[in-house]
Amino acid sequence: MADRLEALTGALLSAARAAGATSADAMATEGTAISADVRQGRLEQAERAEGVEIGLRVFVGHRQACVSASDQSARTIAEMAERAVAMAREAPEDDTAGLADPSQLAKGWDLAALELTDPADDPSAAALEAAARAAEAAALGVQGVTQVEAGAAFSRRSLFLAASNGFAGGYGRSSHSLSAMAITGEGLAMERDWAAESRAWGADMPSPEEIGQRAGDRAVSRAGARRPKTGAYPVLFDERISASLVGHLLSAVNGMSIVRGASWLRDALGQQVLPKGMSITEDPTRPRLTGSRPFDGEGLATGVRAIVADGVLTGWTLDLATARRLGMQSTASASRNVSSPPAPGNGNIALTQGVHSREDLLSDMGTGLLVTGFIGASINPNTGDYSRGVSGFWVEKGEITYPVNECTIAGNLRDMLLAIVPANDARTHLSHVVPSLLVAGLTLAGE
Template sequence: MTDLARMTEALLDAALKAGAEAADALAVAGTSLAIDIRQGKLEQAERAEATELGLRVLIGGRQACVSVSDTSARTIAEVAERAVAMAREAPIDPFAGLADSGQIARGWDLAALELCDPGAEPTAAALEEAARAVEAAALSRPGIRQVEASAGYARRLMHLAATNGFAGGYERSSLSHSAVAFTGEGTAMERDYAGESRIHAADMPSAESIGQLAADRALARVGARKPKTGSYPVLFDERIAQSLIGHLLSAINGASIARGSSWLRDALGEQVLPKGFSLIEDPHRPRISGSRPFDAEGLPTQRRAIVENGILTGWTLDLATGRKLGMPSTANAARGTTSPPSPATSNIDLTPGTATRKQLIGQMGTGLLVTSLIGSTINPTTGDYSRGASGFWVEDGEITHPVNECTIAGNLRAMLGSLIAANDARAHLSTRVPSLLVEGMMLAGS
């Protein structure tokens, strides 16, 4: 982290010497290791290490961003000069600029977030062993003919500094195990997956449980056929329910609102979810991948209610979109080394229901349980929704058979306004959304 801090300081010094009025610099260093097993053989073992630097300079309402992977003093000086030259030719953006010094974060409890496993990096042999255990568990289920198993590890350090006085950084780690299981052959082949990722190795479920779940999901899909065309209730399984909330989050992103291109552009203060539902962002949950003590502009992050009791309370804003809309930033800036900040959410929680998924299936009567979505036709201006889907047909409150090759359609405003939630959201996820029942969607099948 000390080396990254020195690099950002060198970038800022070089930018000011080159003629920048203000600047911020981001340094990122990362290591990743991935193991893939296919048909019992090691298909790929890959390790990557990289350091990247990003510099944004501002001059007279103009800005430019450059990035580089060479960290030498000569390159840093050249990059700064190039960025300043680019900024002088850029169009004026009256909303671009750093935070005022009084806005920036000046203290945070990084240890409380537990963003990095203090243990040693796993070896390639340990990851291969885990991937083979996932594969073996899936193949132990009769009927599974092939498995693609993977295990991976990543560690990433970042440090952000700016000429307004902000400086800070943190480190993240992640461990993942996954499998795709196949059953049947030819046109009767079916596949499904399971995967888990954690910051801390101690929190990871067993490799065996992951492989078995992938296999069970694939076997459950045997004999899938098209459902009947018509209007039916649709239950979005917890695995894919967060995609619905993702469409809401995209629609309230400050960039979309500032462009006037969102289907929720006039909905501030209006009912967008049923009463009793709240949508909470909490970037301070410990041991969670989306947590962060400050945003990409150095503002302190905080818990906020995006939707409260069904009412939309605010947009997701960085400094620039906030200035365009005449509102303060919600400390939601995100960025990489190659581009300026833009708004993005972190950890999200939707109010859970009281019923289990099984109980919601019982309430459906006749309809579709969706476990996989394919493709997407979402109109960002109107909220019209159409996606390919597969899952299970429900008759008289009971799952009867798997289905595939169907399309579900509706309008997001109406869909979100009629949600019924289950209580099955997984606690470790950054976005915690339970299974969601939507009444009266159109199904196009046979």
């Protein structure tokens, strides 16, 4: 497979040169995906998809254009190159557009150490259906669960990237996933919750029964949900959804947001954005994770970096173009697909964990709200004003008392993140390792 993709990128680069491009890069991907969904004891849907996609980015001076196709014939490749060069000649001049200097390129990497591809045989459609059925049965076995939807999926994908600056490299990736969504009650009293797991290696997956049981238990715990009191209360973001808070910070420090001036952290470089002692670290070298990769979408070597260190924002997330616009160096954070140019993005993220358990934080908060789910969002990217519909559980005297829904929490992200208190319950197998987070004094709109 790798040889085939390498040959396709080589053909694309040759065609680009022949069509008049001054430089170019090419990407080829090949993958297989299979899934099975069950509902009410029956197979509801089964899908299998496979194919090859190719993409070409060409430069004519500082003008660029991207084209892609799923046909790999020599005629198509030649037409792609001609069309891309014609498009680039009509594109606006951009002095930040261009490939990496050869001195910036990754020179070698250890794919085996990343363990991105499962060495076991691919699961069959029948095996995926059986796993989904097992999860469904486990959820239905929880007293009070009335309906369940469950699904299992597997994919295996390879990519190869080559450029006229001399870079050439590729890698593969596999993914196993299983999810269950359970419903309790009927009509207006209906409540739902879910459980899902995903791993690069099937051997690391929890059992379908465990996932189904968890979904059923969560759904039943939400029976009888009602609106909470209106007021200002501490809010504990459960570990299942707490990564969204860090995600808002990551969006605000993304180079595209900074270049556009559309970021509530645009003037915060070198300033305190988290409590002292807390850091956000990106590590694309962690094995068996979806965010791991040996090089970025422009061929630069990936490595560990601190986005926030001891509470202080240390830098933006940059690809080559945004780095050039800002007069900085790329952080090897380029992400891309076959049909578009690179853009900055984050992979494996970890927020410093705390020393106390989630139960300790519940006890500390006294009276407040434990948030376990979101419904919609309103985030102002310029000011950081934050408002989200949520569901979860009301807490009195440090104890969960009843489930809640149909309420909204509001605050400002800059203030919220400066005041977070982390628990110690983050799951380390995730690509975003973020524990439960306690935030004091948010406005809660309920009854």
